[in-house]
Amino acid sequence: MNHSETHNRSEPAISITDLSFGYEDRQILTEVNLAVYPFDSVCIVGPNGGGKTTLMKLIIGLLTPEIGEVLIFGKRPEINKKLIGYVPQYAVYDRQFPISVKEVVCMGRLGGNMTGRYSTEDWDRTMHVLGEVGLAPFAERSFSSLSGGQRQRALIARALASGGDILILDEPTANIDQESESHLFELLGELNQRMTILMVTHDVGFASKFFKRIACVNRRVVIHPTSELTGELIKEMYGGDFRMIRHDHTCSSEGHRHD
Amino acid sequence: MIEFLAALTDPDLPFVRYAVITGILASIPFGIIGTYVVVRRISYIAGAISHCILGGVGAGLYLQNAQGVSWFGPLHGAIVVALLAAVVLSLVSLFAKQREDSVIGALWAAGMGIGLLFLAKTPGYVDPMSYLFGNILLITQSDIYLVLLLDILVVGTIGIFYNTFLAICFDEEYAGLRGVHTHWFYLVLLCLTALTIVLLVRVVGIVMVIALLTLPAAIAGNFARSVRQMMVLAILLCTIFILAGLSTSYSLDLPSGPVIIVIAAAVYLLVALGMKFLRPRSI
Numbered sequence: 001m002n003h004s005e006t007h008n009r010s011e012p013a014i015s016i017t018d019l020s021f022g023y024e025d026r027q028i029l030t031e032v033n034l035a036v037y038p039f040d041s042v043c044i045v046g047p048n049g050g051g052k053t054t055l056m057k058l059i060i061g062l063l064t065p066e067i068g069e070v071l072i073f074g075k076r077p078e079i080n081k082k083l084i085g086y087v088p089q090y091a092v093y094d095r096q097f098p099i100s101v102k103e104v105v106c107m108g109r110l111g112g113n114m115t116g117r118y119s120t121e122d123w124d125r126t127m128h129v130l131g132e133v134g135l136a137p138f139a140e141r142s143f144s145s146l147s148g149g150q151r152q153r154a155l156i157a158r159a160l161a162s163g164g165d166i167l168i169l170d171e172p173t174a175n176i177d178q179e180s181e182s183h184l185f186e187l188l189g190e191l192n193q194r195m196t197i198l199m200v201t202h203d204v205g206f207a208s209k210f211f212k213r214i215a216c217v218n219r220r221v222v223i224h225p226t227s228e229l230t231g232e233l234i235k236e237m238y239g240g241d242f243r244m245i246r247h248d249h250t251c252s253s254e255g256h257r258h259d
Numbered sequence: 260m261i262e263f264l265a266a267l268t269d270p271d272l273p274f275v276r277y278a279v280i281t282g283i284l285a286s287i288p289f290g291i292i293g294t295y296v297v298v299r300r301i302s303y304i305a306g307a308i309s310h311c312i313l314g315g316v317g318a319g320l321y322l323q324n325a326q327g328v329s330w331f332g333p334l335h336g337a338i339v340v341a342l343l344a345a346v347v348l349s350l351v352s353l354f355a356k357q358r359e360d361s362v363i364g365a366l367w368a369a370g371m372g373i374g375l376l377f378l379a380k381t382p383g384y385v386d387p388m389s390y391l392f393g394n395i396l397l398i399t400q401s402d403i404y405l406v407l408l409l410d411i412l413v414v415g416t417i418g419i420f421y422n423t424f425l426a427i428c429f430d431e432e433y434a435g436l437r438g439v440h441t442h443w444f445y446l447v448l449l450c451l452t453a454l455t456i457v458l459l460v461r462v463v464g465i466v467m468v469i470a471l472l473t474l475p476a477a478i479a480g481n482f483a484r485s486v487r488q489m490m491v492l493a494i495l496l497c498t499i500f501i502l503a504g505l506s507t508s509y510s511l512d513l514p515s516g517p518v519i520i521v522i523a524a525a526v527y528l529l530v531a532l533g534m535k536f537l538r539p540r541s542i
Contacts (some may be wrong), residue, residue, distance in 0.1 A: 060436060086436055097298055097429055098483045107426050111438035123476035142484055
């Protein structure tokens with residue numbers, strides 16, 4: 001049974017109260033308040049430098065707030081960070097690193113014991129989540145030999161292997177093709193049945209099809225239901241001119257940003 | 260080659276056997292730690308530690324010969340300074356990452372400078388050449404036990420914590436999120452690197468140590484599908500380079516360190532060229 005099911009749905013999975021954060025002389029986030037409830041799906045959008053990544057790092061506990069607090073199921077991220085499955089951008093990885101898909105995914109099981117040795121249960125769980133994301137036949141393959149979309153799925157499998165209740169993704173659609181993007185959102189839709197999902201992206205139009213709410217981060221955070229998303233609202237949150245582009249592919253007909 | 264094999268069995272030439280045994284035993288930590296140095300891309304850190312070692316060697320010789328501190332020799336000085344450099348570099352990585360390259364450069368040069376100053380003030384003639392360029396033929400029986408001890412330390416530590424080291428090399432941030440004390444493990448990795456380098460300096464010297472630490476692992480990286488495979492291949496390659504270098508240098512009456520490095524570099528170059536022209540191009 002996951003953590004979300006043992007908790008009252010009215011208790012936020014992620015709760016941010018009066019949060020402010022800056023680097024040296026530059027203020028990044030000011031008076032942020034946000035509550036994400038179990039099984040919610042929130043897409044974080046905003047201009048570059050607006051504080052999306054900082055907000056995400058504060059939620060996963062890589063940064064500590066100067067003012068205010070972040071709570072994961074009522075406790076600080078340092079305490080409850082194992083309830084978070086985190087999916088970084090795959091572009092940050094060294095493409096020459098010799099590592100198999102199975103080894104990458106099993107990293108999600110780290111922290112179970114002092115030495116980091118994996119048990120049979122850890123490997124079983126790894127194969128199970130690889131099957132769930134459709135990568136079981138690729139378990140022994142080199143991670144670098146996978147396509148962009150497959151690598152993103154492997155990283156999601158790693159997050160799932162940890163057994164967390166919250167899935168946080170950092171621009172998972174960057175550098176992958178439209179078909180992979182479509183499959184990725186279908187997978188996220190399935191996972192949202194049992195997990196809370198938070199995703200940073202620039203692809204506002206595509207994401208709005210699959211996410212319940214959209215959080216616009218530009219130093220402050222404003223949250224809207226995705227049904228209220230309009231070109232005007234996107235323009236307002238990005239602070240620039242936009243054109244709505246119609247796509248012919250199956251999953252999107254919403255807008256993308258154009259400078 | 261025949262001369263070298265004859266020398267190996269000659270009871271009057273024990274140093275040749277010591278060199279071969281040391282070469283084989285030393286290849287184990289070189290291959291394992293060299294693999295981490297390559298995949299974690301910390302060869303410049305390894306370079307800084309190796310050059311710092313001259314400071315420790317100089318201090319050890321000075322204390323022993325000028326101050327009469329008989330229990331503290333150049334090897335002790337090298338170990339202390341190498342570990343100290345590892346601690347400094349891991350602290351810099353933790354608290355001042357943006358200044359890491361400056362600190363690496365400073366340690367690199369300052370270690371050499373301090374070492375040369377100590378050597379200048381040490382009474383009698385001290386030849387820095389064997390430290391700078393190494394001489395595996397000067398290895399004694401007690402050195403072999405020291406290498407064996409390092410083998411046990413490196414194989415034991417990496418054997419127990421293999422998955423953790425793999426995770427911090429591949430994705431340190433994620434390992435931290437899973438509750439791994441990444442800074443401590445990074446420090447342990449740098450300390451093992453430092454101890455391996457101290458040992459390696461006896462074989463190829465301070466100046467060329469980075470080459471023998473990284474070239475076998477870099478070659479192995481072209482063929483390995485996992486870090487474990489890369490380590491095994493790097494150990495084999497390192498053994499081959501040391502034995503081939505010893506045999507060639509003995510037959511041609513050349514210094515062993517440079518010959519070992521030239522052979523390793525030539526193989527690296529051939530493999531790099533082979534991979535460039537023979538590997539199918541991705542579209």
